[in-house]
Amino acid sequence: MRGTFCDLAIKIDNQLQTLIEVKAIGLELKDQHVKQAIDYAANQGVDWVLLTNGITWRVYHLVFAKPIDQELVLEIDFCGLSPRLESDIELLYLWCKEGWQRSMLGEYHIQKQALSRFFVGAMLQTDAVIDVVRRELRRVSPDVRIDSDQIRDVLIKEVIKREVMEGEKADEARKKIMKAANKALRATPAKPAKGKSAAEDQPTSD
Template sequence: MPTQNQIKNLSAKLKEYRKRYMKKQYNDLDESATRLMVNSLLTDVFGYIELDEIKTEYRIRGEYADYVIQLARKKHFVVEVKSIQLDLSDKHLRQSVNYAANEGIDWIILTNGKQIELYKVLFEKPINSRKIFDFDISNKDDFKKMSEFLVYLTKKSVEKNELSNFWTRFEALEPIQLSKNLYDTHVIKFLKKVLKKKTDLSFSEEDILDSIYKIITTKIESNKPKTPTNTLGKKKEKQNTSDNTEYAVREIAPN
């Protein structure tokens, strides 16, 4: 995970970039002028070295990607730039996905100098992509939180494999992935125990599986709790640590 210092440093650089470029006089820039802004974003903000690590007009099967970012001979990003006047669209993304797929590049940054969108290329059949996040640097609400995410696009994070780890966490927590774990035998046993405790009745595995399926496939109005619930009323027991000076709390499930 990126450190707080990394996030703080990036935030300061983004503020400088915002102060310099998010002005009314730049709202009508064409694509070539917008690229000058993006040059600053990639070098001054994200920390990549021009020419050595940022390849411009990179040729891929007879077409040209605006930028490809390469570190230690590995290509990490296709960066597609559109005029700041234009809203980013699926059409722009499709073009970038083709570039990335043909070159075996995992990530796409789509930007108009103001909006920044990150996509993961999914090398499946057919080739697909997944939006990870998008931010508008000119938007005050976006600006407050974007550093915690854009930090993964920086050279330091890529070198430390933090972007790859970010994707692993992101994918693991995707509802479609996480929901598969709800059918696990341990979850079924736990729910049978909860229902037995609440109703004093026994429920079959098929009963539980049917209800879990309905939970996954049916929209249910519900509020997210601030902390996990203690459904089974587990007890807490103090346990000495190895140095006998502190205590750890261990949850003990009832027999």
Template sequence: MALPAKIIERFNKRIRIFQDALQRAKDADRNESDTVAIITDILADVFGYDKYMEVTSELAIRGTYCDLAIKMDGKFQYLIECKSVGTELKENHLKQAADYGANSGIPWIVLTNGIEWQIHKIRFEQPISHELVCNFNLLQINPRKEEDQDKLFLLCKEGLSKDSREDYYEKMQCLNRFVIGGFILSEPVINVIRKELRKFAEGLKVDNEEIEKIIRQEVLKREILEGEDASKTQAKIRRFYKKQFKEKEACACVKSNISENVPQQENISSENQQKESAQ
């Protein structure tokens, strides 16, 4: 994604300043309150928010207040759970942030200690779940690399108007190991592999079941094929192909009806011409 020059310039000017500040804060083992102050400045100076009008710590959720939230045009855009700069982000921290988001109806949550940044999206389904959309280490980020710029832009004020986070999320939904693995195991792809193998070794006799077994046992990692994420993705791919098959059948049926009606219309036209000639 090509970002506006002014945003890239902002990244180049500000990121290095905060990399130094965060490293010094970590070395000094600054507490959570001090870290929140640094994160607030990052939200303003790097990501472009007005820290007095658009960054708030006054979002109450079931009797407690979240650390920070981004609010624009009367709507909360991000809920931000902060930990001290020296704290390693763990699953229980994410659960806390996800619970805040679920209870407040805010789908986009950020978990950060100033150095590590995790962007998650809550899926309001049964049961409620959440997915990691993007994560980065601010000490290691390179503001001149396009890939790193894209990650930073997800949190930018300007990115909200372009809805870049939704576009990035949709891309990640398609380009991940579970989806790629699911397609590799799908019947159309295995058919192609079988055909290419027969070209590669003339006379080779191999069926889809043999190819699938090798892929499952020797090519793909077990974590890609097993578990809740893998099962959901494989079911989604099966529905995709099933829908395509139904659409092809419907299209073939329409074409068949058209071809059957054409001769009848031609006969009617011919009969009319004969009647006109007789008259």
């Protein structure tokens, strides 16, 4: 992209892995500070961009949509780290050389996505979850007639925030959940018809 550049770039085995945008120490970091590096990374096909003022480090993952967007995956305050805390060491391992080679940051991002409000919100609207809620509600109130549509309506209108159900991230979460459900359905072997033995399925010889 003409006129666009970044401060630093990291290569491993001659492959560009991430770009780093560096700001002055003490400057409060904002998402807008990383825009230039994001634009350059998108042009280079790089998924990860780091923004730092030397003390605080932010790790962004590019979202290749229209327009290009970024998602804050991780933020580390080096002044707050403790070498005695295993959790702090694990965070640093995510973006050390060995961590990059083992795609640890990507795995961390996937795990964080699975626990995001968009994925949880989309999961709450699936038939499987609603069936469980319906069963438990009927156990609590056996004399009350409750159907799945009523539960879904309450979830959408009164329980789940609208911001969790709308937008590209919400759509992406629904697509991934639906894709996983369809994959699981295809992997489930078909059950033989009730009362039909395996022998009946065998072809007869003349």
